Amino acid sequence: MSEIVILASQSPRRRELLEQIGVGFKVIAADIDESPMAKEDAATYVQRMATEKALAVVNRAAGVPVIAADTSVIVDGDILGKPESRLSAEAMLTRLSGRSHQVMTAVALYHGGRIRLKLSVTDVSFSDLSIAQIRGYLATGDADDKAGAYGIQGVAGQFVRHISGSYSGVMGLPLYETAALLRDAEIGLE
Numbered sequence: 388m389s390e391i392v393i394l395a396s397q398s399p400r401r402r403e404l405l406e407q408i409g410v411g412f413k414v415i416a417a418d419i420d421e422s423p424m425a426k427e428d429a430a431t432y433v434q435r436m437a438t439e440k441a442l443a444v445v446n447r448a449a450g451v452p453v454i455a456a457d458t459s460v461i462v463d464g465d466i467l468g469k470p471e472s473r474l475s476a477e478a479m480l481t482r483l484s485g486r487s488h489q490v491m492t493a494v495a496l497y498h499g500g501r502i503r504l505k506l507s508v509t510d511v512s513f514s515d516l517s518i519a520q521i522r523g524y525l526a527t528g529d530a531d532d533k534a535g536a537y538g539i540q541g542v543a544g545q546f547v548r549h550i551s552g553s554y555s556g557v558m559g560l561p562l563y564e565t566a567a568l569l570r571d572a573e574i575g576l577e
């Protein structure tokens with residue numbers, strides 16, 4: 388498949404999802420500082436991160452459009468990124484147990500000298516999780532590289548009672564929004 392975009396991401400999920408909609412791409416991973424700014428709200432944060440990831444690889448993209456994304460879990464206004472340790476992962480899942488939270492994923496497309504952005508917001512409701520369930524899940528290592536310390540597409544899928552929004556968005560790349568961005572920019576998709 389010939390490449391029509393550069394995917395500025397080291398996430399295997401984003402690769403898988405972009406492949407799912409038949410977009411040809413090449414990966415150039417972006418390495419940026421992902422710390423939120425003081426008092427930055429979650430929607431602003433994920434959009435800034437997606438934008439910065441895309442811009443970080445533009446000078447290596449040889450004029451090919453660049454796509455990047457950022458996913459965070461939001462609970463009571465707090466932004467949960469990837470856990471820094473097993474202990475912080477345990478604290479995150481304890482917090483998510485038996486209630487609902489939001490997953491926000493922003494997608495940025497750089498093309499023709501400008502950034503286009505879309506934001507996907509999904510409500511996710513978790514069942515009550517026992518500490519044994521949380522520890523058993525964390526011991527698999529699946530949570531280590533995922534925002535909010537879970538992956539809906541893996542073992543943790545059984546914790547999810549209900550979702551309202553975009554499953555692919557929770558996984559890291561909302562496909563409806565991504566396709567819409569490409570279409571708006573008249574890239575590739577029919």
Ligand SMILES: Cc1cn([C@H]2C[C@H](O)[C@@H](COP(=O)(O)OP(=O)(O)OP(=O)(O)O)O2)c(=O)[nH]c1=O
Pocket residue numbers: 395396397398400401416417421440456457458459460469490532533534535537538539540557558559
């Ligand atoms: C909530 C959730 C997140 N995730 C993943 C998607 C993202 O890869 C990750 C959130 O971290 P991100 O910082 O958005 O992405 P990343 O560091 O993995 O990759 P890159 O910045 O190079 O693009 O969490 C899942 O795979 N499943 C889920 O259910």
